[in-house]
Amino acid sequence: MSASRLLGITSTIPVEVALAGGWTPVDLNNRFITHRDPAGLVQQAEDQGLPRTLCAWIKGMYAWCLRHPEVAAMVGVTRGDCSNTHALMELLSRRGRRVFPFDYPNQDDPTALTQAMQRLARELGADLARAEEIRRELIPLRQNLERLDRLTWQESKVSGGENHLWLVSASDFDGDPKDFAARLDRFLALAEERPARPPKVRLGLLGVPPIIAGLHETLEELGASVVFNEVPRQFAMLDGDGGPCGSLAQQYARYTYPYEVGARVDDIRREAARRGLDGLIHYTQSFCWRQMQDLVLRRELDLPVLTLEGDQFAPVDGRTRLRLEAFVEVLG
Numbered sequence: 001m002s003a004s005r006l007l008g009i010t011s012t013i014p015v016e017v018a019l020a021g022g023w024t025p026v027d028l029n030n031r032f033i034t035h036r037d038p039a040g041l042v043q044q045a046e047d048q049g050l051p052r053t054l055c056a057w058i059k060g061m062y063a064w065c066l067r068h069p070e071v072a073a074m075v076g077v078t079r080g081d082c083s084n085t086h087a088l089m090e091l092l093s094r095r096g097r098r099v100f101p102f103d104y105p106n107q108d109d110p111t112a113l114t115q116a117m118q119r120l121a122r123e124l125g126a127d128l129a130r131a132e133e134i135r136r137e138l139i140p141l142r143q144n145l146e147r148l149d150r151l152t153w154q155e156s157k158v159s160g161g162e163n164h165l166w167l168v169s170a171s172d173f174d175g176d177p178k179d180f181a182a183r184l185d186r187f188l189a190l191a192e193e194r195p196a197r198p199p200k201v202r203l204g205l206l207g208v209p210p211i212i213a214g215l216h217e218t219l220e221e222l223g224a225s226v227v228f229n230e231v232p233r234q235f236a237m238l239d240g241d242g243g244p245c246g247s248l249a250q251q252y253a254r255y256t257y258p259y260e261v262g263a264r265v266d267d268i269r270r271e272a273a274r275r276g277l278d279g280l281i282h283y284t285q286s287f288c289w290r291q292m293q294d295l296v297l298r299r300e301l302d303l304p305v306l307t308l309e310g311d312q313f314a315p316v317d318g319r320t321r322l323r324l325e326a327f328v329e330v331l332g
Protein backbone atom coordinates (compact mmCIF):
# COMPACT_ATOMS: atom_id res chain seq x y z
CA MET A 1 0.00 0.00 0.00
CA SER A 2 1.38 3.41 -0.91
CA ALA A 3 2.25 5.78 1.93
CA SER A 4 -0.27 8.35 0.64
CA ARG A 5 -3.07 6.02 1.72
CA LEU A 6 -2.18 6.22 5.40
CA LEU A 7 -5.15 7.59 7.33
CA GLY A 8 -4.61 8.98 10.83
CA ILE A 9 -7.53 8.51 13.23
CA THR A 10 -7.91 10.36 16.52
CA SER A 11 -10.23 7.79 18.06
CA THR A 12 -12.16 4.69 17.08
CA ILE A 13 -14.10 5.25 13.86
CA PRO A 14 -15.94 2.75 11.68
CA VAL A 15 -12.62 1.31 10.58
CA GLU A 16 -14.34 -0.98 8.07
CA VAL A 17 -15.20 2.13 6.01
CA ALA A 18 -11.56 3.23 5.93
CA LEU A 19 -10.46 -0.27 4.92
CA ALA A 20 -13.14 -0.36 2.21
CA GLY A 21 -11.69 2.85 0.77
CA GLY A 22 -8.25 1.23 0.53
CA TRP A 23 -6.80 3.25 3.41
CA THR A 24 -4.40 2.00 6.06
CA PRO A 25 -5.77 3.22 9.40
CA VAL A 26 -3.23 4.62 11.85
CA ASP A 27 -4.54 5.22 15.38
CA LEU A 28 -2.62 8.30 16.48
CA ASN A 29 -3.14 7.52 20.17
CA ASN A 30 -1.46 4.13 19.78
CA ARG A 31 1.42 5.58 17.77
CA PHE A 32 2.00 8.26 20.40
CA ILE A 33 1.94 5.96 23.42
CA THR A 34 4.12 3.25 21.82
CA HIS A 35 6.64 5.80 20.51
CA ARG A 36 10.14 5.36 21.96
CA ASP A 37 9.87 8.80 23.60
CA PRO A 38 6.26 9.85 24.33
CA ALA A 39 7.41 12.47 26.86
CA GLY A 40 9.63 14.01 24.17
CA LEU A 41 6.64 14.32 21.84
CA VAL A 42 4.64 16.15 24.48
CA GLN A 43 7.60 18.43 25.13
CA GLN A 44 7.91 19.18 21.40
CA ALA A 45 4.24 20.20 21.26
CA GLU A 46 4.69 22.47 24.29
CA ASP A 47 7.83 23.97 22.76
CA GLN A 48 5.71 24.86 19.73
CA GLY A 49 3.31 26.72 21.98
CA LEU A 50 0.60 24.26 23.02
CA PRO A 51 -0.40 24.98 26.61
CA ARG A 52 0.73 23.07 29.64
CA THR A 53 -2.93 22.88 30.63
CA LEU A 54 -3.92 20.74 27.65
CA CYS A 55 -4.34 16.97 27.69
CA ALA A 56 -1.02 15.24 26.98
CA TRP A 57 -2.64 12.80 24.53
CA ILE A 58 -3.59 15.69 22.22
CA LYS A 59 -0.09 17.15 22.40
CA GLY A 60 1.48 13.75 21.81
CA MET A 61 -0.70 13.08 18.76
CA TYR A 62 0.04 16.53 17.35
CA ALA A 63 3.80 16.17 17.65
CA TRP A 64 3.71 12.60 16.31
CA CYS A 65 1.88 13.87 13.20
CA LEU A 66 4.45 16.62 12.69
CA ARG A 67 7.15 13.96 12.61
CA HIS A 68 5.16 11.76 10.22
CA PRO A 69 4.15 13.81 7.18
CA GLU A 70 3.56 10.55 5.29
CA VAL A 71 0.24 10.36 7.19
CA ALA A 72 -1.31 12.93 4.88
CA ALA A 73 -4.98 12.51 5.77
CA MET A 74 -6.86 12.28 9.08
CA VAL A 75 -10.29 11.50 10.38
CA GLY A 76 -11.02 13.49 13.52
CA VAL A 77 -13.89 12.34 15.74
CA THR A 78 -15.39 15.75 16.39
CA ARG A 79 -18.47 14.57 18.25
CA GLY A 80 -18.51 11.70 20.71
CA ASP A 81 -14.87 11.75 21.73
CA CYS A 82 -12.93 14.85 22.56
CA SER A 83 -13.68 18.54 22.41
CA ASN A 84 -9.99 19.23 21.70
CA THR A 85 -10.13 17.33 18.42
CA HIS A 86 -11.66 20.34 16.61
CA ALA A 87 -8.62 22.47 17.31
CA LEU A 88 -6.23 19.59 16.66
CA MET A 89 -7.76 19.17 13.20
CA GLU A 90 -7.46 22.93 12.58
CA LEU A 91 -3.77 22.85 13.47
CA LEU A 92 -3.09 19.81 11.33
CA SER A 93 -4.99 21.14 8.33
CA ARG A 94 -2.76 24.23 8.45
CA ARG A 95 0.16 21.82 8.36
CA GLY A 96 -1.08 20.53 5.04
CA ARG A 97 -3.10 17.51 6.13
CA ARG A 98 -6.45 16.61 4.62
CA VAL A 99 -8.88 16.35 7.50
CA PHE A 100 -12.27 14.69 7.57
CA PRO A 101 -14.57 15.09 10.57
CA PHE A 102 -16.64 12.19 11.87
CA ASP A 103 -19.52 12.83 14.26
CA TYR A 104 -21.21 10.15 16.32
CA PRO A 105 -24.90 11.10 16.58
CA ASN A 106 -27.14 10.24 19.53
CA GLN A 107 -27.05 6.55 20.35
CA ASP A 108 -30.77 6.09 19.73
CA ASP A 109 -30.59 7.48 16.18
CA PRO A 110 -29.54 4.65 13.83
CA THR A 111 -30.56 6.68 10.77
CA ALA A 112 -28.18 9.49 11.69
CA LEU A 113 -25.41 6.97 12.33
CA THR A 114 -25.91 5.41 8.91
CA GLN A 115 -25.87 8.89 7.35
CA ALA A 116 -22.63 9.72 9.20
CA MET A 117 -21.06 6.54 7.82
CA GLN A 118 -22.31 7.32 4.33
CA ARG A 119 -20.71 10.76 4.57
CA LEU A 120 -17.45 9.23 5.73
CA ALA A 121 -17.58 6.67 2.92
CA ARG A 122 -18.07 9.42 0.34
CA GLU A 123 -15.13 11.40 1.71
CA LEU A 124 -12.86 8.37 1.82
CA GLY A 125 -13.95 7.10 -1.59
CA ALA A 126 -15.35 3.93 -0.05
CA ASP A 127 -18.35 1.78 -0.81
CA LEU A 128 -20.55 1.06 2.23
CA ALA A 129 -21.55 -2.34 0.84
CA ARG A 130 -17.86 -3.26 0.74
CA ALA A 131 -17.49 -1.95 4.30
CA GLU A 132 -20.29 -4.33 5.37
CA GLU A 133 -18.42 -7.18 3.68
CA ILE A 134 -15.29 -6.23 5.60
CA ARG A 135 -17.33 -6.22 8.82
CA ARG A 136 -18.29 -9.83 8.10
CA GLU A 137 -14.70 -10.74 7.20
CA LEU A 138 -13.53 -9.31 10.54
CA ILE A 139 -15.96 -11.41 12.61
CA PRO A 140 -13.50 -14.32 13.20
CA LEU A 141 -10.85 -11.81 14.29
CA ARG A 142 -13.23 -10.10 16.70
CA GLN A 143 -14.26 -13.54 18.00
CA ASN A 144 -10.62 -14.30 18.70
CA LEU A 145 -10.36 -11.03 20.63
CA GLU A 146 -13.39 -12.16 22.60
CA ARG A 147 -11.54 -15.44 23.26
CA LEU A 148 -8.54 -13.43 24.46
CA ASP A 149 -10.79 -11.45 26.79
CA ARG A 150 -12.20 -14.68 28.23
CA LEU A 151 -8.67 -15.99 28.74
CA THR A 152 -8.24 -12.97 31.00
CA TRP A 153 -11.42 -12.95 33.06
CA GLN A 154 -12.53 -16.59 32.94
CA GLU A 155 -9.33 -18.58 32.70
CA SER A 156 -6.68 -16.26 34.22
CA LYS A 157 -4.16 -17.04 31.48
CA VAL A 158 -3.81 -13.63 29.84
CA SER A 159 -2.74 -10.71 32.03
CA GLY A 160 -4.65 -7.44 32.27
CA GLY A 161 -1.75 -5.63 30.59
CA GLU A 162 -1.69 -8.02 27.62
CA ASN A 163 -5.47 -7.79 27.38
CA HIS A 164 -5.28 -3.99 27.32
CA LEU A 165 -2.65 -3.92 24.59
CA TRP A 166 -4.46 -6.31 22.23
CA LEU A 167 -7.83 -4.64 22.70
CA VAL A 168 -6.66 -1.03 22.24
CA SER A 169 -4.74 -2.11 19.15
CA ALA A 170 -8.01 -3.31 17.61
CA SER A 171 -9.01 0.30 16.84
CA ASP A 172 -6.80 0.13 13.71
CA PHE A 173 -5.52 -3.48 13.83
CA ASP A 174 -2.05 -1.95 13.69
CA GLY A 175 -2.88 -0.98 10.11
CA ASP A 176 -3.05 -4.58 8.84
CA PRO A 177 -5.96 -6.80 9.97
CA LYS A 178 -4.51 -9.93 8.30
CA ASP A 179 -1.17 -9.65 10.03
CA PHE A 180 -2.90 -8.71 13.30
CA ALA A 181 -5.12 -11.81 13.06
CA ALA A 182 -2.13 -14.07 12.41
CA ARG A 183 -0.20 -12.64 15.37
CA LEU A 184 -3.27 -12.96 17.57
CA ASP A 185 -3.66 -16.63 16.54
CA ARG A 186 -0.09 -17.33 17.57
CA PHE A 187 -0.50 -15.47 20.85
CA LEU A 188 -3.70 -17.35 21.71
CA ALA A 189 -2.09 -20.71 20.97
CA LEU A 190 0.69 -19.92 23.45
CA ALA A 191 -1.62 -18.37 26.06
CA GLU A 192 -3.96 -21.39 26.07
CA GLU A 193 -1.04 -23.55 27.20
CA ARG A 194 -0.22 -21.36 30.18
CA PRO A 195 -1.16 -22.43 33.71
CA ALA A 196 -4.06 -20.44 35.21
CA ARG A 197 -3.00 -17.73 37.67
CA PRO A 198 -6.18 -16.57 39.40
CA PRO A 199 -5.71 -13.20 41.11
CA LYS A 200 -6.59 -12.52 44.74
CA VAL A 201 -8.39 -9.32 43.78
CA ARG A 202 -10.33 -8.80 40.55
CA LEU A 203 -10.45 -5.26 39.22
CA GLY A 204 -12.06 -3.30 36.43
CA LEU A 205 -10.19 -0.39 34.88
CA LEU A 206 -12.56 2.32 33.65
CA GLY A 207 -11.95 5.42 31.58
CA VAL A 208 -9.62 6.49 28.80
CA PRO A 209 -6.45 4.43 28.36
CA PRO A 210 -3.96 5.45 31.08
CA ILE A 211 -0.92 7.48 30.14
CA ILE A 212 0.82 6.04 33.23
CA ALA A 213 3.26 3.30 32.22
CA GLY A 214 3.14 -0.03 34.04
CA LEU A 215 -0.19 0.42 35.83
CA HIS A 216 -1.43 -3.11 35.11
CA GLU A 217 1.92 -4.62 36.03
CA THR A 218 2.06 -2.73 39.34
CA LEU A 219 -1.38 -4.08 40.23
CA GLU A 220 -0.19 -7.62 39.42
CA GLU A 221 2.75 -7.13 41.79
CA LEU A 222 0.26 -6.17 44.49
CA GLY A 223 -1.77 -9.38 43.94
CA ALA A 224 -4.60 -7.83 41.92
CA SER A 225 -5.45 -8.23 38.28
CA VAL A 226 -7.39 -6.07 35.84
CA VAL A 227 -9.91 -8.52 34.37
CA PHE A 228 -12.02 -5.82 32.72
CA ASN A 229 -10.48 -3.09 30.58
CA GLU A 230 -13.63 -1.10 29.93
CA VAL A 231 -12.73 1.27 27.09
CA PRO A 232 -10.23 -0.99 25.27
CA ARG A 233 -12.94 -3.67 25.21
CA GLN A 234 -15.26 -1.12 23.62
CA PHE A 235 -12.64 -0.23 21.01
CA ALA A 236 -12.43 -3.93 20.06
CA MET A 237 -16.22 -4.20 19.45
CA LEU A 238 -16.66 -7.57 21.13
CA ASP A 239 -20.04 -9.21 20.98
CA GLY A 240 -20.10 -10.23 24.66
CA ASP A 241 -23.55 -11.14 25.87
CA GLY A 242 -25.29 -9.15 23.15
CA GLY A 243 -24.73 -11.72 20.39
CA PRO A 244 -23.32 -10.86 16.98
CA CYS A 245 -24.21 -7.55 15.34
CA GLY A 246 -26.09 -7.68 12.05
CA SER A 247 -24.75 -4.47 10.51
CA LEU A 248 -22.19 -1.72 10.88
CA ALA A 249 -24.87 0.62 12.18
CA GLN A 250 -25.75 -1.87 14.92
CA GLN A 251 -22.09 -2.43 15.80
CA TYR A 252 -21.33 1.27 16.16
CA ALA A 253 -24.58 1.98 18.01
CA ARG A 254 -23.67 -0.69 20.57
CA TYR A 255 -20.26 0.89 21.11
CA THR A 256 -20.72 2.85 24.37
CA TYR A 257 -17.72 5.20 24.43
CA PRO A 258 -18.95 8.06 22.20
CA TYR A 259 -22.42 8.30 23.68
CA GLU A 260 -24.11 9.45 26.88
CA VAL A 261 -22.48 8.14 30.07
CA GLY A 262 -25.58 6.06 30.97
CA ALA A 263 -24.67 3.50 28.27
CA ARG A 264 -21.27 3.11 29.91
CA VAL A 265 -22.79 2.68 33.36
CA ASP A 266 -25.05 -0.13 32.08
CA ASP A 267 -22.14 -1.85 30.35
CA ILE A 268 -19.89 -1.58 33.42
CA ARG A 269 -22.63 -2.93 35.72
CA ARG A 270 -23.25 -5.90 33.43
CA GLU A 271 -19.56 -6.72 33.05
CA ALA A 272 -18.80 -6.23 36.75
CA ALA A 273 -21.43 -8.83 37.61
CA ARG A 274 -20.37 -11.22 34.83
CA ARG A 275 -16.69 -11.01 35.76
CA GLY A 276 -17.10 -11.03 39.54
CA LEU A 277 -15.23 -7.76 40.09
CA ASP A 278 -14.16 -6.72 43.60
CA GLY A 279 -13.50 -3.07 42.77
CA LEU A 280 -13.00 -0.48 40.08
CA ILE A 281 -10.23 1.94 39.22
CA HIS A 282 -11.41 4.96 37.28
CA TYR A 283 -8.53 6.43 35.36
CA THR A 284 -8.92 10.09 34.42
CA GLN A 285 -6.61 12.24 32.34
CA SER A 286 -5.63 15.71 33.56
CA PHE A 287 -7.43 18.47 31.66
CA CYS A 288 -9.91 16.00 30.11
CA TRP A 289 -13.62 16.80 30.12
CA ARG A 290 -14.33 13.15 30.90
CA GLN A 291 -13.03 13.74 34.43
CA MET A 292 -16.47 15.15 35.19
CA GLN A 293 -18.02 11.74 34.52
CA ASP A 294 -16.21 10.47 37.61
CA LEU A 295 -19.08 11.88 39.66
CA VAL A 296 -21.60 9.74 37.80
CA LEU A 297 -19.53 6.57 37.90
CA ARG A 298 -18.84 6.88 41.62
CA ARG A 299 -22.47 7.60 42.38
CA GLU A 300 -24.10 5.02 40.14
CA LEU A 301 -21.82 2.01 40.42
CA ASP A 302 -22.17 -0.24 43.45
CA LEU A 303 -18.53 -1.27 43.78
CA PRO A 304 -15.69 0.56 45.54
CA VAL A 305 -14.07 3.00 43.09
CA LEU A 306 -10.55 4.41 43.27
CA THR A 307 -10.11 7.46 41.03
CA LEU A 308 -6.63 7.86 39.63
CA GLU A 309 -5.51 10.90 37.68
CA GLY A 310 -2.59 10.90 35.26
CA ASP A 311 -1.00 13.83 33.52
CA GLN A 312 2.29 13.10 31.75
CA PHE A 313 3.78 9.89 30.39
CA ALA A 314 5.69 8.42 33.34
CA PRO A 315 5.92 5.19 35.33
CA VAL A 316 3.70 4.63 38.38
CA ASP A 317 5.03 7.00 41.05
CA GLY A 318 5.45 6.25 44.74
CA ARG A 319 2.28 8.02 45.84
CA THR A 320 0.13 6.25 43.26
CA ARG A 321 1.64 2.91 44.21
CA LEU A 322 0.75 3.52 47.86
CA ARG A 323 -2.84 4.39 46.93
CA LEU A 324 -3.13 1.26 44.79
CA GLU A 325 -1.62 -0.85 47.56
CA ALA A 326 -4.11 0.49 50.12
CA PHE A 327 -7.04 -0.07 47.74
CA VAL A 328 -6.02 -3.64 46.92
CA GLU A 329 -5.47 -4.37 50.60
CA VAL A 330 -8.95 -3.15 51.55
CA LEU A 331 -10.57 -5.17 48.76
CA GLY A 332 -8.53 -8.25 49.57
Ligand code: SF4
Pocket (backbone or CB within 6 Å): 055, 056, 057, 058, 081, 082, 083, 084, 208, 285, 287, 288, 289, 290
Ligand atom coordinates in the same frame (compact mmCIF):
# COMPACT_ATOMS: atom_id res chain seq x y z
S1 SF4 B 1 -7.96 11.99 27.36
FE1 SF4 B 1 -9.75 13.32 27.18
S2 SF4 B 1 -8.95 15.33 26.56
FE2 SF4 B 1 -7.37 13.78 26.17
S3 SF4 B 1 -7.62 13.16 24.05
FE3 SF4 B 1 -8.79 11.72 25.30
S4 SF4 B 1 -10.86 12.56 25.42
FE4 SF4 B 1 -9.51 14.21 24.70
